[in-house]
Amino acid sequence: xxxxxxxxxxxxxxxxxxxxxGGGYLAWSRASATLAALPAAPVVTAAEYDxxxxxxxxxxxxxxxxxxxxxxxxxxxRPAEGGKDVALLDVAFSGGSLTLPPASLERLExxxxxxxxxxxxxxxxxxxxxxRYPEIADLYLLTHSFVAGSEDAxxxxxxxxxxxxxDETPTVGGDDAGEDTR
Amino acid sequence: MIRERETxxxxxxxxxxxxxxxxxVFALSVAGLAFGLAAAVPVTPLPQEIAFALGLxxxxxxGxxxxxxxxxxxxxxxxxxxxxxxxxxxxxxxxxxxxxxxHRAGELTRAGVALFWAERLDPDRYAFFGAFALLLLVTAxxxxxxxxxxxxxxxxxxxxxxxxVPVFFVFLxxxxxxxxxxxxxxxxxxWADPSPAGERS
Numbered sequence: 001x002x003x004x005x006x007x008x009x010x011x012x013x014x015x016x017x018x019x020x021x022g023g024g025y026l027a028w029s030r031a032s033a034t035l036a037a038l039p040a041a042p043v044v045t046a047a048e049y050d051x052x053x054x055x056x057x058x059x060x061x062x063x064x065x066x067x068x069x070x071x072x073x074x075x076x077x078r079p080a081e082g083g084k085d086v087a088l089l090d091v092a093f094s095g096g097s098l099t100l101p102p103a104s105l106e107r108l109e110x111x112x113x114x115x116x117x118x119x120x121x122x123x124x125x126x127x128x129x130x131x132r133y134p135e136i137a138d139l140y141l142l143t144h145s146f147v148a149g150s151e152d153a154x155x156x157x158x159x160x161x162x163x164x165x166x167d168e169t170p171t172v173g174g175d176d177a178g179e180d181t182r
Numbered sequence: 183m184i185r186e187r188e189t190x191x192x193x194x195x196x197x198x199x200x201x202x203x204x205x206x207v208f209a210l211s212v213a214g215l216a217f218g219l220a221a222a223v224p225v226t227p228l229p230q231e232i233a234f235a236l237g238l239x240x241x242x243x244x245g246x247x248x249x250x251x252x253x254x255x256x257x258x259x260x261x262x263x264x265x266x267x268x269x270x271x272x273x274x275x276x277x278x279x280x281x282x283x284x285h286r287a288g289e290l291t292r293a294g295v296a297l298f299w300a301e302r303l304d305p306d307r308y309a310f311f312g313a314f315a316l317l318l319l320v321t322a323x324x325x326x327x328x329x330x331x332x333x334x335x336x337x338x339x340x341x342x343x344x345x346x347v348p349v350f351f352v353f354l355x356x357x358x359x360x361x362x363x364x365x366x367x368x369x370x371x372x373w374a375d376p377s378p379a380g381e382r383s
Binding site: 030 | 228231339354
């Protein structure tokens with residue numbers, strides 16, 4: 001009886017290689033298709049306030065592969081010492097909406113009106129952005145709380161470096177813009 | 183003794199029954215697997231999976247002649263090794279080897295018939311492996327260029343992995359057939375006519 005041992009060894013190695021490669025290819029394509037279909041929440045990576053132009057610039061990323069449609073923006077000012085929350089801006093984007101393409105980084109400028117009150121140290125500027133996904137009917141809300149530091153509001157002297165206490169809270173469906181400042 | 187073996191092989195209908203049952207079980211399990219997969223996966227197939235299936239299908243069709251040719255050759259050589267060939271089987275092998283324009287029946291040894299048979303399949307094998315090498319080349323070259331890679335979208339890679347399956351089986355059967363022919367040649371050459379200068383003398 002003959003035993004083609006080297007042939008069996010070579011065939012086993014080749015079969016393992018082909019099974020590994022082909023199975024890996026199929027699994028990878030299925031996994032990447034699944035990942036590409038998952039919607040991701042937009043993330044605020046940076047926010048800075050331009051004192052002269054009175055513009056809050058928010059940098060938004062879309063980490064997923066589903067485009068995000070930004071529907072409207074809201075700006076609420078909550079004074080540091082007492083007082084009521086002031087809604088400064090509540091408008092739709094020009095052209096109806098703004099689309100964050102997959103895996104992109106966009107800078108969004110939220111300008112204060114000339115008649116709006118001036119920022120003082122410790123004031124919280126809450127920027128809320130409503131967004132939705134192409135095939136989901138729900139509307140989601142992202143709220144970023146910007147705390148004005150001494151360099152943002154030089155009218156009053158303040159020693160606290162409040163820039164470090166930036167906070168972002170994506171919330172679903174509710175408007176808690178002025179409530180939670182941690 | 184040879185006669186006994188031949189009659190034993192011919193009259194053993196139980197063996198055929200067992201093989202038929204095994205084949206039926208295999209066919210049923212394949213069909214069940216296909217239906218089970220079709221029922222378990224309600225999603226539409228991905229383009230990558232279609233590319234994989236197309237590569238497998240096209241190369242299975244292209245290598246059909248080789249798969250069956252080397253398959254029959256291997257089974258004939260197995261029968262020869264086991265010593266259970268009948269004249270009818272030898273005659274069929276002689277017809278399939280296409281040695282008859284050159285040789286008469288009975289002129290060749292079984293190893294000679296097998297050599298003719300293997301050589302007859304060589305052009306097909308060359309074309310088959312050549313097509314696979316071309317596919318591999320095109321895939322590798324397009325993968326080098328980022329733009330071309332984006333255009334082909336990794337589908338060529340799927341076709342290559344799908345094509346690798348029949349290519350593997352053809353390679354395996356061909357190597358097995360060559361191994362068996364070498365074994366048979368060694369057996370016949372060494373044992374039939376031991377050379378006085380050889381080591382075994």
